[in-house]
Amino acid sequence: MRGLLQQIVVLALGNVSTTVVEVKRRAVGGVIASLFFLTAYVALVMALAFFVASEAGPIAASLVVAGAAMAAALVVLAVVAVLNRQTERRMLERQAAMAARGPDPVTGRLIAELPVMMRHSPIVTTIMVGSLVYVLARSRGFGRGPRG
Incomplete structure (x- = not known):
């Protein structure tokens, strides 16, 4: 029994240090990538506003940029809702399969x-x-x- 316990402890705690390093690395990389994505997004919105302003005026440019942002937000919310529903369905199927197995x-x-x-x-x-x-x-x- 002691050998089994030692193996379980090694399995459970063996990857803790590498997991901590991975989490730190992913967090720092995510923050840096998010800053670059945010910069690119702001530049894209400004370019769109300048383009539409040169064609239709500043008020129309503001309305077009706001409408595009609203449409994009609604699309993202719809996609997230669908993905959440699929994930919940898969989790329920997995739980039912595990309950049937015993x-x-x-x-x-x-x-x-x-x-x-x-x-x-x-x-x-x-x-x-x-x-x-x-x-x-x-x-x-x-x-x-x-x-x-």
Whole structure:
């Protein structure tokens, strides 16, 4: 049992340092990329406003830019709503499939042994259960999407 516990702890905590580095790197990269995208967006809106102002005047330019921004916002909201609905449907299908399958034998045995283990060593058991939940969540695809 101790060997299994050590393997679970190594699996659960082995990638923590690399995950922290990845999260920091993605956060910094996302902030920098967002600044460049925001700069490009502002330049695009200004160019559109200048073009329409030279053709139809400043008031019409303002109305065209505002209308285009409103239409783009509505399209983005519609796409996000559709994607959220699809994700929710997939999650419900996955939950139904897991409920139909039932628990695997290893998990069933561990749950059966849990009260005895808690009486002998509650701290180690708590760490083991937390690690097991973490490993199962990572292996079945809960939480984050696939890496890549």
